Amino acid sequence: SQQGEEDPQALSIQEGENATMNCSYKTSINNLQWYRQNSGRGLVHLILIRSNEREKHSGRLRVTLDTSKKSSSLLITASRAADTASYFCATVPLLYTGANSKLTFGKGITLSVRP
Amino acid sequence: DGGITQSPKYLFRKEGQNVTLSCEQNLNHDAMYWYRQDPGQGLRLIYYSQIVNDFQKGDIAEGYSVSREKKESFPLTVTSAQKNPTAFYLCASSIDRQSYSNQPQHFGDGTRLSIL
Numbered sequence: 001s002q003q004g005e006e007d008p009q010a011l012s013i014q015e016g017e018n019a020t021m022n023c024s025y026k027t028s029i030n031n032l033q034w035y036r037q038n039s040g041r042g043l044v045h046l047i048l049i050r051s052n053e054r055e056k057h058s059g060r061l062r063v064t065l066d067t068s069k070k071s072s073s074l075l076i077t078a079s080r081a082a083d084t085a086s087y088f089c090a091t092v093p094l095l096y097t098g099a100n101s102k103l104t105f106g107k108g109i110t111l112s113v114r115p
Numbered sequence: 116d117g118g119i120t121q122s123p124k125y126l127f128r129k130e131g132q133n134v135t136l137s138c139e140q141n142l143n144h145d146a147m148y149w150y151r152q153d154p155g156q157g158l159r160l161i162y163y164s165q166i167v168n169d170f171q172k173g174d175i176a177e178g179y180s181v182s183r184e185k186k187e188s189f190p191l192t193v194t195s196a197q198k199n200p201t202a203f204y205l206c207a208s209s210i211d212r213q214s215y216s217n218q219p220q221h222f223g224d225g226t227r228l229s230i231l
Contacts, residue, residue: 004157031217042119042205042222043158050217088157092217103220105150105157 004032004089004106012112019076021109023089024069030092032065033103034074037086046074046087051094079113086110117142121206121223127231128193128200136191136226138206145210147189148220151175152203161204164189193228203227 007022023032031050035043049056049065049072056063062075076083086108093102119140128134140147146165150158160173164183178197183189189208193200204227207220 033219040225040227042121042224043207043220045219045221048217048219103160105159107155107157 004091004104006087006089006106006109008109009107010110010112012114013079014114015079015081017079019079019083019111019113021074021076021087021111023072023074023106025072025089025091026070028067028094030094032063032072033090033092034061034063034072035088035090035105037088037108039085043088076111079111081113081115084111084113119206119208119221119223121204121226123226124224126226126228128228129231131195133192133194134228136193136204136206136228138189138191138223139187140189140206140208140221140223141187142208142210142221143186144208144221145186146208147183148207148209149173149179149181149189149191150205150207152205152225158205161191201229 004023004025013019029051033048034046037043047058047063049063060077065072088105088108090103090105122137148163149161152158159175161179162170162173162181164170167183167186170181170183180192203225205225206223209218209220
């Protein structure tokens with residue numbers, strides 16, 4: 001079953017607006033990661049937030065994590081047409097001490113940024 | 116430039132045929148992974164390998180096989196036992212056998228497999 005579930009499934013905004021995407025998960029995590037996928041391409045890692053962190057920034061990206069609510073949000077500020085892509089959250093379970101093989105992905109959010 | 120190379124980009128399989136998807140990385144990563152992605156779905160783990168000559172089944176290993184004879188290479192064979200092979204296949208790798216859990220995965224650009 002899916003560990004992470006993103007919301008909304010699809011989002012369409014105007015260039016320059018902010019885009020907020022949410023991810024909820026079911027079990028306790030070690031960390032949560034966000035990835036971007038352009039059409040027909042592989043995934044690109046955006047940001048990783050550990051369970052003891054509440055907020056991280058990377059350029060125009062801001063990720064928050066609320067472990068009490070088992071949720072995370074990805075904010076893209078001042079969006080551009082080039083941000084058009086699918087965005088996935090992925091989680092690593094808390095007790096997993098081995099390889100990153102148990103990275104569990106949600107179904108993704110399709111973001112369209114209109115020029 | 117370092118990265119992961121998947122080939123071919125497109126692959127067609129005939130009924131009863133086995134096909135092999137290639138994945139090569141020059142990132143010196145220890146761990147490698149194979150995922151399957153269906154339309155509108157997230158990624159599902161097929162197989163993963165933490166070290167040469169060792170690999171484990173993921174969530175949907177049935178109908179697939181892998182080998183890890185070299186650190187750089189992790190080919191995936193889709194066998195005739197996989198009755199619904201049409202999907203987008205993604206290979207990934209990650210660094211550091213000591214602390215995997217906080218490392219991102221790096222992905223190739225995928226192979227799209229279809230049935231003839």
